[in-house]
Amino acid sequence: MSNTTSVCKTADWISTHGLGAIQDSTSTFSITAEDGTALVRPSHPDQLSGRLYFTIPSPSPKHTNLKAVAVDFTAQTATIDAVDVYLADLVNSKNSGLNKDKSFALDFPTEVVYKGKGILVSILIQFKDVSSRLMIESVGIEI
Numbered sequence: 001m002s003n004t005t006s007v008c009k010t011a012d013w014i015s016t017h018g019l020g021a022i023q024d025s026t027s028t029f030s031i032t033a034e035d036g037t038a039l040v041r042p043s044h045p046d047q048l049s050g051r052l053y054f055t056i057p058s059p060s061p062k063h064t065n066l067k068a069v070a071v072d073f074t075a076q077t078a079t080i081d082a083v084d085v086y087l088a089d090l091v092n093s094k095n096s097g098l099n100k101d102k103s104f105a106l107d108f109p110t111e112v113v114y115k116g117k118g119i120l121v122s123i124l125i126q127f128k129d130v131s132s133r134l135m136i137e138s139v140g141i142e143i
Contacts, residue, residue, distance in 0.1 A: 005087070006038065008101070009055040010030075011067075011142050012044075012063065012064060012142070013070070013124045013140040013141065013142055013143065014015075014057050014058075014059050014062065014072075014119075014124075014140060014141050014143060015138045015140025016054050016055060016056055016057070016087075016096050016133070016138065016139055016140070017038075017137075017138055018065045018072075018073070018136030018137050018138055018139070019033055019037075019038045019110055020038075020054050020055065020139075021038050021040070021053070022051070022052065022053040022054070022055070022137060023037060023052060024050050024051040024052070024053070026046050026050065026062065026077040027047070027050040027051065027052075028042075028044055028050075028064065029041065029042060029043060029047075029050060029063070029125075029133055030038040030043050031040075031052075031062075033076050034135065035135075036137070037073075037074075037136055037137050038101070038134050038135070038136045039133060039134075040052065040078075040129050040133065040134045040135075040136065041130075041132070042102035042127045042129075042132060043126075044087060044113065044130070045129065045130050048126065048127040048128070048130075048132075049081075049096050049110070049124065049126045049127065050124060050125060050126050051123065052060075052123050052124050052125065052136075053070075053120055053121070053122050054120070054121045054123075054139040055072045055118065055119070056119040056120070056121060056139070056140065057116055057118055057119075058114065058118070058119065059141075059143045062114070063143040064113050064114040064143075065111065065112070065113055065114075065143065066067070066092075066108060066113070066114055066119075066141050066142070066143060067107065067108060067112075067113040067141075067143065068082070068105050068106060068107045068108060068141070068142040069083055069085050069095075069106050069108070069121060069139075069140070069141055069142075070103070070104065070105035070106075070138075070140050070141075070142065071083065071100075071103065071104060071121075071136070071137070071138075071139050072103045072136070072137040072138045073102070073103055073134055073137060074081065074102060074103075074134075074135045075101050075102065075132075075133070075134045075135070076131075076132060076133045077127070077128035077129065077131070077132040078084040078098050078099045078125060078126065078132040078133060078135075079091075079098070079101050079125070079126050079131075080094070080098055080099055080104075080123050080125055080134075081096065081097065081098050081099060081124045081125070081126045082094070082095060082096040082097070082098060082123065082124035083095045083098065083106065083121065083122070083123050083124075084121070084122040084124075084130050085108075085112070085119070085120070085121055085122075085141070086114070086118075086119070086120040086121075087114060087115065087117065087118070087119060088116075088117035088118055088121065092108075092112050093106075093108050093109070093112060096124075102116075102120050102122075103137075119141060121141070123139070
């Protein structure tokens, strides 16, 4: 009789809470804390889209290969249409035309290696109207 052991490796993530959202300088969104999430709503009917930014903690020196980006959120008549990942001031991954209305993860299409100087995730939000809302729980990077 053979004795085999199955090892299930889980993914490791570095992430930030949704309440870490930083508004674009042109954004007039309302961001408030609600039920452990960042509740984002448009403030004006003439600004129904805009960007939010999230700083991500640096990985340990042993885990510098970045594999994917994830956004955990729920929405009511709102979508995330683009996600960009910056290492320092250089865009390393751009994803547009997403039209996501619930949590998702996107693998990086090429190898992305962290070399210090910070990680930033930018998301583009599109609201249908002023009653729309988006609740962001977290934004993270798989290492």
